Amino acid sequence: MTFPDADGQPQPITPAQAISADDTPITAICSEAPAESAADRASAYGRYISSAAWQTSPARLAELEASGHRCRLCFASRREARLEVHHRTYRNFRCEVAEDLTTLCHPCHLGVTGMERFRKYARSPFKPPPPTPAPPPPPALFDYRSPLEIA
Numbered sequence: 001m002t003f004p005d006a007d008g009q010p011q012p013i014t015p016a017q018a019i020s021a022d023d024t025p026i027t028a029i030c031s032e033a034p035a036e037s038a039a040d041r042a043s044a045y046g047r048y049i050s051s052a053a054w055q056t057s058p059a060r061l062a063e064l065e066a067s068g069h070r071c072r073l074c075f076a077s078r079r080e081a082r083l084e085v086h087h088r089t090y091r092n093f094r095c096e097v098a099e100d101l102t103t104l105c106h107p108c109h110l111g112v113t114g115m116e117r118f119r120k121y122a123r124s125p126f127k128p129p130p131p132t133p134a135p136p137p138p139p140a141l142f143d144y145r146s147p148l149e150i151a
Contacts, residue, residue: 067103081105
């Protein structure tokens with residue numbers, strides 16, 4: 001895989017050259033065991049997405065370049081909307097290749113993420129209990145109608 005240098009000339013990036021924000025080689029990060037709990041995964045994801053390692057990720061930059069810095073769904077440019085790079089798959093999380101990613105504007109990213117979550121939870125084995133009907137109101141203690149209205 002090649003990426004342009006400061007002069008725009010293609011330069012190959014080797015795994016040895018790819019380091020994270022804390023100077024940890026990417027190969028070491030990729031071999032780490034995944035986080036155990038959902039909270040740990042969410043926390044690790046948030047830290048990674050806000051890190052310099054993600055912002056300067058060769059795969060992320062390659063996807064932005066390949067999309068022409070436009071949303072892949074609505075074709076909005078970065079001047080029209082905030083562009084975000086969406087993970088199509090998390091199989092290679094923190095070791096992404098450009099094919100794992102797609103450029104989306106913020107509104108399209110929210111829509112795609114919402115659809116993915118809907119599908120995920122629709123397949124979930126957990127089903128919420130059926131709604132319980134509301135109990136009937138208690139009988140009135142005193143009938144305030146006039147005797148003529150009752151008859």
